[in-house]
Every structure is written in structure tokens, then in C-alpha cells.
Amino acid sequence: MELAKASSDRGELTLRRRDDGALELRVNGVFVMDDQETSSEELLASAALAAVPRPDRVLVGGLGLGYTVRALLADDRLGEVVVAEIEPDLVSWMRTGLVPSVLDDPRVAVVVGDVRVVVADLPDASVDAILLDVDNGPDFLVYNENSAIYTSMFLATCRSKLRAGGVLTVWSSSASPALESAVTAVFGTCDVKPVPVELQGRDELYYVYQGSS
Numbered sequence: 001m002e003l004a005k006a007s008s009d010r011g012e013l014t015l016r017r018r019d020d021g022a023l024e025l026r027v028n029g030v031f032v033m034d035d036q037e038t039s040s041e042e043l044l045a046s047a048a049l050a051a052v053p054r055p056d057r058v059l060v061g062g063l064g065l066g067y068t069v070r071a072l073l074a075d076d077r078l079g080e081v082v083v084a085e086i087e088p089d090l091v092s093w094m095r096t097g098l099v100p101s102v103l104d105d106p107r108v109a110v111v112v113g114d115v116r117v118v119v120a121d122l123p124d125a126s127v128d129a130i131l132l133d134v135d136n137g138p139d140f141l142v143y144n145e146n147s148a149i150y151t152s153m154f155l156a157t158c159r160s161k162l163r164a165g166g167v168l169t170v171w172s173s174s175a176s177p178a179l180e181s182a183v184t185a186v187f188g189t190c191d192v193k194p195v196p197v198e199l200q201g202r203d204e205l206y207y208v209y210q211g212s213s
């Protein structure tokens with residue numbers, strides 16, 4: 001059942017309740033996120049938190065249904081979570097309760113915009129972690145323009161915004177040797193974490209890529 005629909009310059013955003021009871025987000029008909037299998041989105045947060053000695057200020061690219069942000073907020077060392085979300089209607093759906101909200105926590109600041117711009121606007125050395133989950137991975141983009149996010153040029157911009165010891169952590173639905181190379185080129189090494197998930201009865205692997213400054 002369709003719960004909400006919105007149009008933007010990028011196309012159509014749909015929130016629906018599936019027959020199995022799951023809440024599902026789609027962009028231009030393509031699956032983006034649901035509330036059934038959220039372990040890898042939560043691991044994106046825990047991998048970053050585990051790698052940073054004193055996480056205080058973190059930037060997340062892609063609000064989605066809020067699972068990564070919620071996992072970050074469970075850590076009371078965090079003072080601020082800046083969330084860059086390109087779709088204003090998704091933020092509204094969370095504010096009105098159509099999507100369970102993570103925005104009431106005073107530590108959350110949402111910026112409606114492209115994560116590339118939001119990161120570029122950060123002062124240098126100002127965040128402890130940047131977490132990117134804006135596509136189904138570098139090889140399954142939600143928007144074609146997002147291909148720039150996985151280039152060493154943008155990853156180097158991310159690195160310049162990290163405090164000493166900070167991390168860049170990127171979610172992907174598939175193994176991406178190109179992303180591993182780009183992270184390695186910018187950070188010197190890349191930690192690759194495969195995450196076993198069960199999708200509608202099938203065993204699959206998602207991936208988290210991480211570079212430490």
C-alpha cells in the first residue's frame with residue numbers, strides 16, 4: 001500500500017507498506033531501503049564508532065529510514081550527528097511521523113542537500129567520521145550524479161574534513177574493487193567488512209569500506 005509519494009528534480013520518491021508488513025522506500029521505482037534487514041546500515045555506524053577513539057561530531061550522507069543515525073545516537077559519546085539528505089519530502093515524512101523519527105534527538109542536525117555539497121562546506125578537520133549510504137553502492141546508483149561520490153577526488157575532500165584519527169565509512173550492496181582502490185589511494189589502506197544478510201530467504205553479502213586518517 002502506498003503511504004506517500006513525492007516528486008523532485010530527480011524523479012519520484014515513494015514510501016509504501018509491503019504485503020509482508022515492511023516499510024519500504026523507493027526512488028524512481030528502485031528499492032532503496034526497508035525496515036526488515038537493517039543490520040548492515042547499523043554496522044556502518046558501529047564500524048565507524050569502533051574505529052574512532054572519541055567520536056563527538058559525525059556526518060551521515062543519506063537519512064533513508066534512519067537506521068544508521070539511530071545506531072549512532074545509541075552511543076552517548078556523540079555530541080552531534082549532521083545528516084545530509086537530498087530529498088526534502090523524506091525529511092518531512094519523518095518529521096510528521098510517517099517514518100519513525102530520529103530527528104527529535106537534539107544532537108541531530110539535518111541539512112537538506114547533496115552530501116557532496118554538505119561535505120565540501122564543512123570546515124577542514126571538523127568531524128570524527130563521515131558515513132556514506134546514499135546509493136545501493138557505487139555500482140548501483142540511486143542517482144547517476146552520485147557516481148562522483150566514489151571518486152578519489154571526493155574521498156580526498158572527505159579526508160580533509162576529518163579530525164586526526166577520523167574515519168570515512170561507505171556502505172555498498174556489492175563488492176566494489178574500484179571503491180576499495182579509491183579509498184586505498186586516499187587513505188593508504190582500506191578495511192573491507194563483508195556483512196552477511198538474509199534477504200527474503202536468500203543469504204547475501206553487503207559490504208562496508210573504511211579508510212582511517
Ligand SMILES: C[S@@+](CC[C@H](N)C(=O)[O-])C[C@H]1O[C@@H](n2cnc3c(N)ncnc32)[C@H](O)[C@@H]1O
Nearest residue numbers: 041062064065066067068085086114115133134
Ligand atoms: C539507502 S538510503 C540510506 C539508508 C540509511 N542508512 C538508513 O539507515 O535507513 C539512501 C538515502 O540517501 C539519500 N540520497 C541519495 N543521494 C543523495 C545525495 N547525493 N546526497 C544526500 N542524500 C542522498 C536518499 O534520498 C536516501 O534517503
